[in-house]
């Protein structure tokens with residue numbers, strides 16, 4: 409059976425919730441001893457693909473491919489195809505944002521086998537209004553794909569997300585509530601809806617946002633960063649591991665081309681206790 413983010417529970421039970429961060433940036437290509445060219449990025453992708461057996465998902469920073477133009481997009485498309493062959497779900501982290509049919513058109517670039525790039529999910533920035541970006545949600549649902557919407561981010565400039573409306577809800581809480589509302593309409597058969605969330609908040613706030621969005625797959629970045637411990641994440645995740653994606657970029661890429669596969673296995677071992685029990689267990 410082909411997995412989607414609606415069936416993330418099964419995939420996370422089998423492979424853990426780890427999503428390997430893929431970023432052929434000037435910084436990482438240099439650290440890996442590769443040239444900052446599309447050829448260097450291609451070698452980087454080959455090494456990552458060779459280390460992905462048994463990995464549930466990848467989260468790919470698309471600008472590090474797009475900067476190489478058409479050749480970069482061709483490389484991204486073939487990388488996603490390689491992931492699909494390994495049963496690894498793909499998130500195109502492009503953080504798109506627009507309205508109406510313009511928004512829906514992003515599906516033709518990113519989402520599903522019939523698209524140009526063939527990813528399983530794309531990320532969206534909701535500054536324009538969550539409902540404005542919703543045309544993409546419906547196409548995602550039809551194609552068995554997902555859209556990850558930023559709810560709260562970890563960057564220092566994110567204070568606007570904590571502004572409150574007259575009722576006292578923060579912008580992040582308003583975004584979370586709209587995601588939950590869309591998934592109530594779009595989710596089918598007790599599975600998570602096609603609208604997923606990105607929550608980079610500190611632990612207590614992250615746990616509250618997770619509870620605010622039932623039937624929603626939630627990506628929790630931050631593992632592997634200084635000051636963020638596995639125990640903190642375990643507390644946030646609780647028994648909700650079946651709907652949590654755990655992206656780690658620097659914490660795997662810093663192992664370099666020769667240590668990457670081992671580092672991925674080490675993280676999977678660490679994350680295993682956070683995973684949902686499999687059906688057969």
Ligand SMILES: O=C(O)c1cc(=O)[nH]c(=O)n1[C@@H]1O[C@H](COP(=O)(O)O)[C@@H](O)[C@H]1O
Nearest residue numbers: 560561562563606608629633656657658659
């Ligand atoms: O969208 C994200 O995944 C994201 C959300 C957030 O709140 N903070 C955050 O750093 N990220 C992503 O996480 C990536 C860095 O991951 P690490 O290198 O694992 O810390 C960045 O490239 C961001 O795209």
